[in-house]
Amino acid sequence: MAKEILLTHQGIEEAKIELKYLLDEVRPKVIEELVEARNQGDLSENADYDAARKRQAEVEARIKELENMIDKAIIIEDVETDNVQLGSKVELQMLNTKEKLGVKIVGSTEADPFKGYISNESPIAKAIWNKKVGDIVDVKSVDKPYSVKILDIK
Structure with a gap:
């Protein structure tokens, strides 16, 4: 398929x-x-x-x-929900550096990290998928795992 x-x-x-x-x-x-x-x-x-x-x-x-x-x-479709979905714009805070990061969850074809568009198949998108504002999530990356906090979802 x-x-x-x-x-x-x-x-x-x-x-x-x-x-x-x-x-x-x-x-x-x-x-x-x-x-x-x-x-x-x-x-x-x-x-x-x-x-x-x-x-x-x-x-x-x-x-x-x-x-x-x-x-x-x-x-x-751009949807406003309480949890992270495809099309969500999410503000994250990296807990190790306190750096804030804004991303939009898109399909892999449209992903462009320089624009803040991350693939729904990426480790960070998989980790925050279906999570809510305030959740702290562990991201299992290739290099070493890290944690992020979800600050806002639009």
């Missing part, structure tokens, strides 16, 4: 924007580069042609990936 593709409303919109950009701008440009390289003559030793073919393959693969993602996506 195919793995579910979980996306927020923002995630699906970003995928649609990227797909449109690839179809309308990148693909035609790559085809143009391919034609120009082909016009240079002998294809057996034409580095420009090889590079254009490689770029074409990458672009087409990403287009297929995005089309599949959009077609099979399950939209995560």
